Amino acid sequence: MGKLTQSVEEYLEAIFKLTRDGTPATVGQVADAMGVSPPSASEMVRRLRAAGLIEDDRANGIDLTTDGRAEGARLVRRHRLSERFLVDVLDMPWDAVHDEACRLEHALSPEVEARLAAQLGNPRTCPHGQVIPDEDGELDEEPLRPLSALEPGDEATISCVTEEKADLLRYLASLGLLPDTEVAVESVAPFGGPVLVRVEGAQYALGREVAGKIMVRG
Amino acid sequence: MGKLTQSVEEYLEAIFKLTRDGTPATVGQVADAMGVSPPSASEMVRRLRAAGLIEDDRANGIDLTTDGRAEGARLVRRHRLSERFLVDVLDMPWDAVHDEACRLEHALSPEVEARLAAQLGNPRTCPHGQVIPDEDGELDEEPLRPLSALEPGDEATISCVTEEKADLLRYLASLGLLPDTEVAVESVAPFGGPVLVRVEGAQYALGREVAGKIMVRG
DNA sequence: GTCGCTGATTAGGCTATCCTAAGACCGTCT
DNA sequence: AGACGGTCTTAGGATAGCCTAATCAGCGAC
Structure with missing residues (x-):
């Protein structure tokens, strides 16, 4: 999996969240989530499909492939670890860390991610209570x-x-x-x-x- | 000073370093430092000039304005603080942190930068010994x-x-x-x-x- | 079956950033 | 002076994103 641009990563993460519940997403949802126009989202979905990150059959809506899901989980992991870091180490208020983490998550290499997680004591959740996927992208959530x-x-x-x-x-x-x-x-x-x-x-x-x-x- | 793109920030930082010694830089040096072709560097210099970050008189070569220098110093500060963090907190080897910091530096808000600096004990230098500019972009270097x-x-x-x-x-x-x-x-x-x-x-x-x-x- | 709504895509354009190739500029050496 | 070499810029073109406007496709309502 070559380096993805920040923009591509953001789409991937958004789609990951949209499809967390098992139901495939629509172009419109992606566009809304990303705050872009439907054609922009459509275009990016096309590219993610070409990159093998979104399932090929467009009939069932937008769903990630195994690769795409793994990559998405990794991004969510980095995001939530960043939030944990900002709150636990830098003592920032919980309402400020989401936006910061949105930028940080794209700057963490796997190496830094791993060391950060270890340093934080491998936290299970972000400061808002959401579960942090583990290194393999597994997300064990209890029913809420x-x-x-x-x-x-x-x-x-x-x-x-x-x-x-x-x-x-x-x-x-x-x-x-x-x-x-x-x-x-x-x-x-x-x-x-x-x-x-x-x-x-x-x-x-x-x-x-x-x-x-x-x-x-x- | 509106948000700059990552690319613009990278140019600014490169030019800041090139002009640290007081002598203005050339387009060729910028191109080399950034690993791009001279026309690309030339074009970006034109834009930085338009944005008021590079001195207007092109006769004396490329030199930053007060604004440009301040912005450049802030980027260098963030870069070196990031390196310090990676070495001191995450225990990374000193030869690995430069590349990581290149990505991290663009993801730090002033707020995070300030808290990180405080948390690190306001270090005076990066792990390679280079002086970290203070919050105002002042860089007090002794002659070496x-x-x-x-x-x-x-x-x-x-x-x-x-x-x-x-x-x-x-x-x-x-x-x-x-x-x-x-x-x-x-x-x-x-x-x-x-x-x-x-x-x-x-x-x-x-x-x-x-x-x-x-x-x-x- | 056709109308018309909703959602997705195509068409056509804009900007930022990169490139190569071709000029323009300038100081030097003969 | 005039040719040469180095440096910079202009020209022309690619790609990744984004946009609006217009078209297309599916589907429920009549």
């Missing part, structure tokens, strides 16, 4: 539910936040809604209304949208 | 001579190595010719012949070329 899917009375532990927008992360941190925190759902308003949660003694009303981005286990 | 300029009987301390090719660095490390090591010149063969040096009890014959890349103080 969005907080918005819980019923009143349910208790669970926050596992990760699936969106890394700085303002959302700052908001969640201000409420103490961090990975590995216990939450209890008190009530769920009908018609997509707010979810009332109790966390560390305090009670907050979370918009359904926001609650959908918080994944819990247990 | 190449080892090849010493006379028999002279003693000095190695300050830095000016070329970062992996094989040269491995060679020097194998002889113990590292920054801050004492060396004594025993003899200098005529007609560009080898320089006989004593270092930590041992004696080695260094090619004049190689000796010219080792800068000493004292």
Whole structure:
């Protein structure tokens, strides 16, 4: 696998994330994820297919080949290791590290990646709780539910936040809604209304949208 | 100063290094340093001039403006901090870090740069002994001579190595010719012949070329 | 079966960056 | 002076990205 350009890597990573759930992606999703026009995404998908990173049969939508998936996992690994480094070593706030990591991940060689992982104690998750793929690109995730899917009375532990927008992360941190925190759902308003949660003694009303981005286990 | 592309940053850094000694650079030197053809270098110089990073008067050769110099110094700073990080924190060998740092330096934001510097204890030099510019782009260098300029009987301390090719660095490390090591010149063969040096009890014959890349103080 | 929507692709263009080949410029040597 | 050699720039062309506008393809609604 020759060196890929930064741009190609970014597409690959985006497609990896889009197809994580097993369902193939569409050109439109890729375009949205990358913030480019559909023709641009279409063109890049064509190239990734030619490079053997995307499955050849266009009938089933966009899906990565084994090679493509491995490369994508490696990028996600580097991204999350970078975030871990920025938080654990450089002491940066968790809402700032995603953007930084987007740039860093493309600058890490396999050698640096390996040493960084070792130095960090081979962390299992990024600061937002998402699992870091191992060196072979394997990603062992336990089944999670969005907080918005819980019923009143349910208790669970926050596992990760699936969106890394700085303002959302700052908001969640201000409420103490961090990975590995216990939450209890008190009530769920009908018609997509707010979810009332109790966390560390305090009670907050979370918009359904926001609650959908918080994944819990247990 | 808007975001510069990686390519532009690389040119800027190369020109910064070429003009470190006060003499302006030529298009040919830039082309050589970047490993591109003269027209490519010429074109980029034109653009850097338009961007106000290179002095306007083309008569005196290529010289950076105050802005250009500041930007160049910041890049050198990031490069050398990256090297320091790779050696001090990730424990990489000194001959491997230059290439890694070339990629890393473009991925560091001012914020990360500052935290990294602090975390490393604000190092004064990179692992090869070269001075790291401070946050304002100031570079306080003491006057140095190449080892090849010493006379028999002279003693000095190695300050830095000016070329970062992996094989040269491995060679020097194998002889113990590292920054801050004492060396004594025993003899200098005529007609560009080898320089006989004593270092930590041992004696080695260094090619004049190689000796010219080792800068000493004292 | 055809209309029309949605999503994907083709067409045609722009910029940045690279190249080679061909001029232009300039100082030197005869 | 005039030819020569080195250095720089212009010309012309490639590729990777990106864009908009227009076309095409599939599919549900009538």
